[in-house]
Amino acid sequence: xxxxxxxxxxxxxxxxxxxxxAVFAPPFYHPQPLxxxxxxxxxxxxVAVGMATIIICRQIDISVGSLFAVCGVCxxxxxxxxxxxxAVLPVSMLLGALMGAIxxxxxxxxxxxxxxxxxxxxxxxxxxLRWLRQGVLVNxxxxxxxxxxxxxxxxxxxxxxxxxxxxxxxxxxxxxxxRFIYAxxxxxxAARLAGLRPRLITFLMFVRLGTLTGxxxxxxxxxxxxxxxxxxxxxxxxxxxxxVVGGVAISGGRGNLWGVFCGVLLLTVVSPISPALVYLGxxxxxxxxxxxxxxxxxxxxxxxxxxxxxx
Amino acid sequence: xxxxxxxxxxxGLALVACSKSDSNAPxxxxxxKPVIAMLPKxxxxxxxxxxxxxxxxxxxxxxxxxxFDGPTKTDPSMQTQIVExxxxxxxxxxxxxxxxxASLSTALKKAQSKGIKVLSYDADVLPDARxxxxxxxxxxxxxxxxxxxxxxxxxxxxxxxxxxxxxxxxNQNVWIAKIKERLAKYPNLKLxxxxxxxxxxxxxxxxxxxxxxxxxxxxxxxxxxxxxxVPGAAExxxxxxxxxxxHVIGLGLPNENKDYVHAGVTDSVVLWDTGKLGxxxxxxxxxxxxxxxxxxxxxxxxxxxxxxxxxxxxxxGEPTIFNKANIxxxxx
Amino acid sequence: MSSPTSSPPxxxxxxxxxxxxxxxxxxxxxxxxxxxGTHHTSHxxxxxxxxxxxxxxxxxxxxxxxxxxxxxPIILTGGIDxxxxxxxxxxxxxxxxxxxxxxxxxxxxxxxxxLTGAAAGGLNALLITWLRLPPLIVTLGTYxxxxxxxxxxxxxxxxxxxxPASFTFLGEKSWLGVPVQVYVFVVVAIxxxxxxxxxTWGRSFRAIGYAPEGTRxxxxxxxxxxxxxYVLAGTVAALAGLIYASRLNQVTAADGTGxxxxxxxxxxxxxxxxxxGSGTVHxxxxxxxxxxxxSEGLAYANLPRELGGMLTGxxxxxxLSASILPKVLSNWRARRxxxxxTSQPPPPAxx
Numbered sequence: 001x002x003x004x005x006x007x008x009x010x011x012x013x014x015x016x017x018x019x020x021x022a023v024f025a026p027p028f029y030h031p032q033p034l035x036x037x038x039x040x041x042x043x044x045x046x047v048a049v050g051m052a053t054i055i056i057c058r059q060i061d062i063s064v065g066s067l068f069a070v071c072g073v074c075x076x077x078x079x080x081x082x083x084x085x086x087a088v089l090p091v092s093m094l095l096g097a098l099m100g101a102i103x104x105x106x107x108x109x110x111x112x113x114x115x116x117x118x119x120x121x122x123x124x125x126x127x128x129l130r131w132l133r134q135g136v137l138v139n140x141x142x143x144x145x146x147x148x149x150x151x152x153x154x155x156x157x158x159x160x161x162x163x164x165x166x167x168x169x170x171x172x173x174x175x176x177x178x179r180f181i182y183a184x185x186x187x188x189x190a191a192r193l194a195g196l197r198p199r200l201i202t203f204l205m206f207v208r209l210g211t212l213t214g215x216x217x218x219x220x221x222x223x224x225x226x227x228x229x230x231x232x233x234x235x236x237x238x239x240x241x242x243x244v245v246g247g248v249a250i251s252g253g254r255g256n257l258w259g260v261f262c263g264v265l266l267l268t269v270v271s272p273i274s275p276a277l278v279y280l281g282x283x284x285x286x287x288x289x290x291x292x293x294x295x296x297x298x299x300x301x302x303x304x305x306x307x308x309x310x311x
Numbered sequence: 312x313x314x315x316x317x318x319x320x321x322x323g324l325a326l327v328a329c330s331k332s333d334s335n336a337p338x339x340x341x342x343x344k345p346v347i348a349m350l351p352k353x354x355x356x357x358x359x360x361x362x363x364x365x366x367x368x369x370x371x372x373x374x375x376x377x378x379f380d381g382p383t384k385t386d387p388s389m390q391t392q393i394v395e396x397x398x399x400x401x402x403x404x405x406x407x408x409x410x411x412x413a414s415l416s417t418a419l420k421k422a423q424s425k426g427i428k429v430l431s432y433d434a435d436v437l438p439d440a441r442x443x444x445x446x447x448x449x450x451x452x453x454x455x456x457x458x459x460x461x462x463x464x465x466x467x468x469x470x471x472x473x474x475x476x477x478x479x480x481x482n483q484n485v486w487i488a489k490i491k492e493r494l495a496k497y498p499n500l501k502l503x504x505x506x507x508x509x510x511x512x513x514x515x516x517x518x519x520x521x522x523x524x525x526x527x528x529x530x531x532x533x534x535x536x537x538x539x540x541v542p543g544a545a546e547x548x549x550x551x552x553x554x555x556x557x558h559v560i561g562l563g564l565p566n567e568n569k570d571y572v573h574a575g576v577t578d579s580v581v582l583w584d585t586g587k588l589g590x591x592x593x594x595x596x597x598x599x600x601x602x603x604x605x606x607x608x609x610x611x612x613x614x615x616x617x618x619x620x621x622x623x624x625x626x627x628g629e630p631t632i633f634n635k636a637n638i639x640x641x642x643x
Numbered sequence: 644m645s646s647p648t649s650s651p652p653x654x655x656x657x658x659x660x661x662x663x664x665x666x667x668x669x670x671x672x673x674x675x676x677x678x679x680g681t682h683h684t685s686h687x688x689x690x691x692x693x694x695x696x697x698x699x700x701x702x703x704x705x706x707x708x709x710x711x712x713x714x715x716p717i718i719l720t721g722g723i724d725x726x727x728x729x730x731x732x733x734x735x736x737x738x739x740x741x742x743x744x745x746x747x748x749x750x751x752x753x754x755x756x757x758l759t760g761a762a763a764g765g766l767n768a769l770l771i772t773w774l775r776l777p778p779l780i781v782t783l784g785t786y787x788x789x790x791x792x793x794x795x796x797x798x799x800x801x802x803x804x805x806x807p808a809s810f811t812f813l814g815e816k817s818w819l820g821v822p823v824q825v826y827v828f829v830v831v832a833i834x835x836x837x838x839x840x841x842x843t844w845g846r847s848f849r850a851i852g853y854a855p856e857g858t859r860x861x862x863x864x865x866x867x868x869x870x871x872x873y874v875l876a877g878t879v880a881a882l883a884g885l886i887y888a889s890r891l892n893q894v895t896a897a898d899g900t901g902x903x904x905x906x907x908x909x910x911x912x913x914x915x916x917x918x919x920g921s922g923t924v925h926x927x928x929x930x931x932x933x934x935x936x937x938s939e940g941l942a943y944a945n946l947p948r949e950l951g952g953m954l955t956g957x958x959x960x961x962x963l964s965a966s967i968l969p970k971v972l973s974n975w976r977a978r979r980x981x982x983x984x985t986s987q988p989p990p991p992a993x994x
Contacts, residue, residue, distance in 0.1 A: 027525065030525070032551060032552060033521065033525050033551070036521060036550055036551070040518075055992075058991035058992055059989070059991070059992045060779070060992040106960065106963075106964075107989050107990075108989045110963075110964060110967060110971060111967055111970075111971070111989055111990055112960075112963045112964065112967065112990075113917045113918065113963070113990055113992065114989075114990075114992045115723075115779070115917060115992050116907070116911050116917050116959060116963055117960065117963065119904055119907065119908065119956075119959065120955075120956040120957070120959035120960045120963075121956060121960075122956075123904075123908075123952050123953070123955055123956040123959075124952070124953045124956030124957060126952065127949040127950070127951070127952030127953045127956070128949070128953055130355070130383050130949045130952075131947055131949035131950065131953070134354060134355055134360065134383075135353075135354065135355020135356065135357070135360070135383065136355075136357065136360065137357060137513070137567065141570070150549075150550060150552075188989065188991070198989060199989055202989045224513075224514075224517070224546050225542075225546070225570065226513070226542060226567070228512070228513045228514065228539070229355075230512070230514070232384065237783075237787070240783065241783070241787065244780055244783070250777045250779055250780040250992075251777055252991060273515075273518040273519075273522060275521075275522055275525045275526075278522050278523075278525060278526040279525075279526070283798065284522075284799075285794050285795055285797075285798050285799040285800075286791075286795050287791075288787070288790060288791035288794050288795070289788060289791030289792050289794065289795040290791070291787060291791065292784065292785075292786075292787030292788030292789070292790065292791040292792075293788055293791070295783065295784045295787050295788070296784035296785065296787070296788050298784075299770070299776060299780050299781060299783075299784045300770065300774065300776075300784075302776070303770065303774030303775065303776040304774060307774055307775065343684070378945070380942065380948070383949075385897075386897075387891065387893070387895075388887075388891050388898070391891060392703050392939075393942070395699050395703070396696070396699065396939060396942050396943065398695075399689065399690065399691075399693055399695050399696035399699060399943070400680075400689055400690050400696075400943060401682075401684070401686075401687075401689030401690065411802070411804075411893060411895075413804045413805055413892050413893055414804075414891040414892050414893050417815065417892060478799055478800035479800060479802050479895060508799060508800075
């Protein structure tokens with residue numbers, strides 16, 4: 001319990017809020033709106049799963065928002081041309097992988113700092129998308145909810161996200177590759193001397209994040225009959241915040257995906273678009289401030305604990 | 312190294328110095344094609360994209376150069392920057408749809424002082440910052456059409472909500488004020504909360520609509536007064552399974568709403584011919600540059616159509632209601 | 644903390660050439676836009692090559708320039724400040740509220756804004772020095788909370804506008820052909836340059852970035868120096884906010900969005916290492932001007948402005964690659980000679 005104190009505390013905070021909602025705002029638990037909210041945020045969870053290992057490796061990727069927008073629009077354009085969903089999904093993931101590989105190549109291959117590399121790629125992809133699409137909506141009509149009914153489609157998306165989470169959480173914990181990631185994040189030089197290849201691992205983590213983002217973008221694109229190209233969607237901030245709140249240390253080497261899951265849920269429940277705010281009678285313009293407070297609290301809690309551990 | 316730096320910087324300054332110009336006179340008149348610059352609220356908004364199509368048609372027909380540029384999201388400071396750039400480029404006329412009146416008006420007055428003709432369209436600025444305002448319809452016309460349509464659908468009683476663009480958008484706020492005035496005619500029609508912002512984002516409009524339906528289970532109608540808001544609200548109603556229970560109307564483009572109208576999710580959309588709005592704007596700009604239109608004129612003729620000028624407002628006409636019966640006839 | 648392994652003189656030479664190259668890029672940009680974006684008519688010259696256009700280009704990005712200036716010492720220490728855009732906005736809101744709702748005179752309201760900025764910087768400093776938290780994550784948190792507070796205080800809707808002429812002159816008027824805010828900028832630029840390049844405090848910034856523990860053992864009060872850097876950043880962010888408010892004659896909760904990234908771009912483009920330990924203020928200024936000219940010059944040349952963003956991204960990568968090129972080349976040459984891999988692990992995002 002002590003080892004995962006951070007993750008348990010996030011889970012506890014989440015639990016507390018959920019209980020408070022059950023008591024003070026039971027309408028929050030109406031199935032349909034809740035399912036819609038969870039479906040809407042499922043792509044964020046998938047991206048956060050990818051972001052978590054990047055941060056564990058002591059890197060960062062602030063280009064995921066633009067990556068997401070580009071993959072989403074490309075996938076939507078293919079769907080508009082009549083391509084079936086099963087064909088578009090791998091294309092979106094491949095495109096994400098390629099864009100992630102560019103990030104990874106620059107960071108791992110050339111040794112450039114990830115924050116600046118992903119800043120550069122973020123701006124480049126975002127502006128390229130704006131230039132080429134100018135905000136024109138893309139029609140995906142027939143592919144909405146993969147062609148299933150709304151309920152089936154929503155469940156498919158949510159279950160896909162949960163399965164991705166499960167696979168990655170188990171893999172990170174039990175596979176050797178997972179341990180390698182923690183090793184690289186704790187001390188890359190030591191990992192290299194121990195026979196690992198930190199640059200390859202780092203590169204693969206960026207490709208993995210890109211692939212997952214491509215998947216998430218596709219799952220988001222099928223949620224409505226038209227897609228609006230939105231390069232500035234704030235996804236990178238959401239993902240990083242969820243990962244940090246979930247207990248992954250920005251100094252690398254620690255954290256697990258269950259904490260990230262709780263982090264995503266926590267920030268979703270108090271987001272400005274959440275019905276929770278409405279039912280608790282809090283005006284929506286407090287949403288961002290509440291999220292910011294939670295992030296800051298998580299950060300301070302981490303620092304406080306680390307400080308105490310030093311003495 | 313610092314010496315080299317200084318040398319090169321000095322060279323740069325010299326270059327600038329020798330290009331100091333007298334940019335106090337407009338560049339129009341006989342030298343080359345007149346340049347008309349057109350500023351949307353948001354370049355990525357389908358409404359303004361369709362305006363620009365009509366504007367381009369007019370520009371081609373008149374033989375003028377059209378520069379259409381704007382921020383790619385709601386950004387009043389970028390609007391001001393773009394206008395100031397145009398002033399320095401010596402364009403002949405500037406037509407703006409203002410996100411926010413005050414800051415843009417200062418820049419526009421500077422343009423006027425340099426002889427550039429200034430007009431506004433869709434969303435007005437301060438009256439002394441422009442010669443004419445090409446208004447798609449009077450605010451009363453827009454508000455009354457919307458409220459009457461809402462009352463008709465709701466049988467004159469019930470709760471409804473408004474989704475707007477951004478909370479500071481000047482023209483939306485004028486329409487909201489007129490809507491509230493018109494509501495006096497329907498005492499049983501209740502506006503259930505303050506207008507909800509969508510910031511011209513279809514997804515945000517969808518989230519707002521979903522939230523407001525959750526908060527007010529008896530809500531009967533959502534009125535979206537910005538074009539991305541209508542399909543967003545309609546999708547929310549559809550996903551909440553409340554088609555028929557919650558009605559959707561708004562200011563929307565026919566193309567974006569055809570499917571929802573036919574599916575019965577959206578009852579009707581109200582708009583005007585956006586292409587014509589863009590077309591008329593460029594025509595007015597051109598006429599101002601050529602001098603065939605001056606402040607104080609009472610009407611403006613384009614081909615066979617005569618447009619009324621009400622003070623300094625040039626009216627496009629009356630808003631049109633698009634519903635199942637006629638929406639397929641339009642393509643914009 | 645990773646550090647360049649080549650000897651100091653070689654390091655200095657590389658830095659020298661980086662700025663020279665950047666200056667060359669800037670000149671190339673400038674000349675291209677001059678010819679592509681200026682046209683001469685019988686009524687006079689219009690376009691990029693006019694004094695008005697140059698003045699406007701500077702005016703439009705003075706706020707980002709100020710943020711880039713104070714971001715430089717922070718990045719020199721190996722830190723970062725993502726909150727400057729949000730602090731700028733929040734200080735503006737405080738200014739607006741004090742002036743409009745509390746009916747305070749402009750100078751008092753402005754002082755209130757500057758104190759707010761300083762306090763915000765102080766909060767960052769406190770969390771970074773006392774709790775020893777990574778600056779990246781602390782300023783990510785303050786970035787969120789100050790933006791959130793700005794939205795909450797204005798309820799997302801409120802706009803403060805129509806400030807008196809005694810205030811807006813700062814953003815709108817010119818003295819002797821130079822916009823007023825540029826004078827303010829020059830004063831701040833000189834001050835920051837002197838701080839970083841001519842004082843022991845400034846030297847300590849680079850030392851902290853190069854080797855934080857070593858600096859502490861050398862007797863330098865690291866916490867106090869860091870605190871200065873972050874408080875300075877907050878205060879100047881507030882100043883930038885005041886200039887922004889006077890230029891646009893309005894204050895909204897969305898102001899300054901993305902400005903922190905623009906500031907970081909300018910600093911990195913200017914040759915400052917994101918890991919700290921090396922960099923110059925004049926490099927930052929060059930980087931700032933290069934981006935400003937690029938983004939506005941395209942519009943004068945009747946080219947799409949999105950191209951500016953894309954080219955900035957590419958330029959950033961090129962600038963980064965150029966700075967590590969000597970190291971990569973020497974590694975590659977060494978590997979070819981000895982046949983062993985001396986490849987380093989990829990650099991971490993934060994220490």
